Amino acid sequence: MPVIQANKISYHFDNGEVLFSDISCSLTQSKVGLVGRNGVGKSILASILTKALCPTQGEVALNAIVKTYTQLPSELLDGNITVAQYLGVESVLRALAKIEQGDCDEKWFEIVGEQWSLKQELETQLGEMQLPRNTDFLCSELSGGQLARLQLWQLFQSDAQLLVLDEPSNHLDKQGREWLREQMNAFTGHIVLISHDRFLLREMEQIWELSTLGLAQYGGNYDDYRGQKDLEVTAVERQLDSVH
Secondary structure, rough: OOOOOEEEEEEEEOOEEEEEEEEEEEEOOOEEEEEEEOOOOOOHHHHHHHHOOOEEEEEEEEEEOOOEEEOOHHHHHEEEEOOHHHHHHHHHHHHHHHHHHOEEEEEEHHOOOOOHHHHHHHHHHHHHOOOOOOOOOEEEOOHHHHHHHHHHHHHOOOOOEEEEOOOOOOOOHHHHHHHHHHHHHOOOOOOEEEOOOOOOOOOOOOOEEEOOOEEEEEEEOOOOOHHHHHHHHHHHHHHHHHHH
């Protein structure tokens, strides 16, 4: 069963402008790169395919738990959310601290459960991602690259069966992009990568190209896609030459 099955989906803006129409596709490959020029509608198509947005026409069947990475959310940049709060581990870390201080109330032990090494494991992981090891550090004080790594790491550790990564490397340096590549290759679910980053697109198993003509699907990674595109262009040029 495909993870996504879309049948003749279209999207029109309120003013009647058609972004794309009659697109049908199915997601079966583990890693798919979605490419196309800026403004062609890649993010909107991905939102429709994951049922975050309704198409103007057509229907989508989704058979996976989906989580999405987009541009940095304002609540993390503007608020007072700590790293521990963002990762959802604040209560466990607080319980561990209470126990370390000698508080033997049974409720703290119930909260900790089997996570006795959580603090050390988190500090090690944060250090490996070049983030502050202090879990009380405010997310709003992280750099763009640090916050991107934190968000992406949380997604890779989640229960997601399908990750949609929309321009995930925009804020990452060379080392960060290498880290992301390793995370993507280790992920056992499905990934849809919306990107212009050839370094990451070379890890894909299939490339989907969205254009004003619709959605074209190419087997293989980005280099295979470029090779097939070059052959298409050559074939068209030969046809034009034969006409003249």
